[in-house]
């Protein structure tokens with residue numbers, strides 16, 4: 659099985675520490691979401707994994723070896739870093755041909771990945787005439803070309819239309835189900851929540867989390883329950899006995915932070931309070947992520963003490 663192993667990785671650009679002694683392992687058979695605010699060090703980490711940038715200290719190995727030492731790198735790991743990377747004057751098919759030739763990849767793979775990425779009809783067109791979404795698909799075709807056990811994709815949904823976003827989601831799930839190692843950076847929390855099983859989160863170059871998706875959401879959110887009742891006064895009294903307080907919003911719905919539907923259900927039953935509705939809030943990945951990264955966000959708006967804004 660082929661993992662990506664990041665060990666004590668550091669990268670300094672002059673006075674800027676882009677990656678700060680980071681250690682984590684990306685394992686096969688699941689999609690790992692790679693998250694972090696702008697400038698957190700995600701792209702720098704991916705570039706070092708691919709041998710495009712040299713670590714200041716530490717190392718990254720793929721399947722136990724540095725990527726650059728692989729005889730046919732595209733057969734070990736496919737990557738999408740910068741969709742503008744293909745030469746504009748070449749056709750899409752020629753671009754893939756060159757990559758296949760230099761990595762000793764069977765020719766039939768070119769037709770296969772063109773079909774997989776929906777580029778068959780435009781394979782003879784110059785890449786310079788491609789839209790951002792088409793370039794993105796071509797970058798993904800190149801990443802898949804060597805049928806590699808490892809895939810690293812930096813913001814693969816960039817420029818894709820809604821249909822393309824669904825396609826990427828299904829592709830990533832399928833690659834992981836095949837037993838491949840899939841690392842995907844994204845700023846789209848809803849999309850990451852649908853796609854990833856595991857999360858690695860960076861903030862200001864540091865590792866903030868390396869955890870399964872469900873555990874991440876549970877750890878970085880607080881519970882709350884929603885309910886409706888026909889007897890608000892009695893509910894208020896029952897809640898007060900355990901130190902909980904709340905009030906209905908304009909729509910008659912109560913939000914009770916710091917407790918669960920199960921707990922409120924018990925209290926209401928014991929106190930004879932009729933409930934018309936009782937649910938736990940669905941905490942989103944976005945909410946959990948924002949909570950974790952609030953302190954680490956480099957470009958977070960700073961409060962103005964003079965105005966309080």
Ligand SMILES: Nc1ncnc2c1ncn2[C@@H]1O[C@H](COP(=O)(O)OP(=O)(O)OP(=O)(O)O)[C@@H](O)[C@H]1O
Pocket residue numbers: 671674675676694695696697698699700701702703
């Ligand atoms: N070639 C470079 N020279 C100098 N500084 C760099 C270079 N590449 C990246 N940096 C700096 O390193 C830090 C990490 O950048 P990086 O691009 O890895 O972040 P990121 O997490 O990928 O951000 P984004 O989500 O915006 O793509 C930033 O402060 C960035 O300005």
